[in-house]
Structures are given as structure tokens and as C-alpha cells.
Amino acid sequence: LPNCPKCGNKEVAPTRSFTVIVEPSKGERGMTERRVGMYTCSKCGTKFPTVISRQKYLIVAEEQLNSIQSDLTGVKKENEELTQKVGRMEREQRDLQATVERNAQESDVRRLETKVEQLQSYVSHLRKEKDELEQRASRLR
Numbered sequence: 001l002p003n004c005p006k007c008g009n010k011e012v013a014p015t016r017s018f019t020v021i022v023e024p025s026k027g028e029r030g031m032t033e034r035r036v037g038m039y040t041c042s043k044c045g046t047k048f049p050t051v052i053s054r055q056k057y058l059i060v061a062e063e064q065l066n067s068i069q070s071d072l073t074g075v076k077k078e079n080e081e082l083t084q085k086v087g088r089m090e091r092e093q094r095d096l097q098a099t100v101e102r103n104a105q106e107s108d109v110r111r112l113e114t115k116v117e118q119l120q121s122y123v124s125h126l127r128k129e130k131d132e133l134e135q136r137a138s139r140l141r
């Protein structure tokens, strides 16, 4: 609620409201519809108007409006298609991510297998050395 412009009182009551159409001032386009409320101050009795709301209207040729609306429909459709495309790409990206992770696991497994093979050949090498040492030891006995 507005304050009284004379005494600053907040307790003002609307008495009536009306609508005015304001023609464009120089350099402006369109009309402005103003909803104006009349208020009365309960303290000092001052009556004053206040603009409650404004609605601006542009005058557009029907053809132009139709063309704008059909453009808008086209843009909305394109936007929907793009949204779907983005959704598909996100799914593909997730799939790729999963594949990459799977491949990384597989290459880890291969690396470990190679290591196991190396360890196995090292173990058999040690066994051979142990056998040789045992043979040498038995000869010394």
C-alpha cells in the first residue's frame, strides 16, 4: 500500500480504481494502460492517486504477429529436438564412460597377468637354482 504523500501515514484506503490509456510519448512505441487507484488518508483525509499496475501494448500488424508466432513455434520445435539430441548424447557419453572403465579394468587384468607370468618364470628359475644347489650339496656330503 502507498503512503500518504502529505503526512506519510500508512493507513490509506482505496476508494476506487480506474484505467487510463496513455498515448506514447515522443520516441516511444505503443500504448500504456495504467490501472490507477484513488486512496484516501485516514489521518488527514488527503485523496491521492497511485498507479497500481501498468500494461504496455504495442501495435503490430496482424501479418507480422502471425509470422512472429509461427517463428516462435519453429523455435520451440527446434529447442525440443535439441533437448532430445542432448539427452541422447548424454546417454552415449555415459555408455562410452562405462566402456572406457571396462577397458581400463581389462588392461589392468592383462598387466597383472603379465606380472603373474613373470613371477612364475622367476619362481621356476629359483626352483632350478635350488635344485642345482641341492645337487651340489649332495655331492659335498
Ligand SMILES: [Zn+2]
Pocket: 004, 005, 006, 007, 008, 009, 041, 042, 043, 044, 045, 046
Ligand atoms: Zn495523510
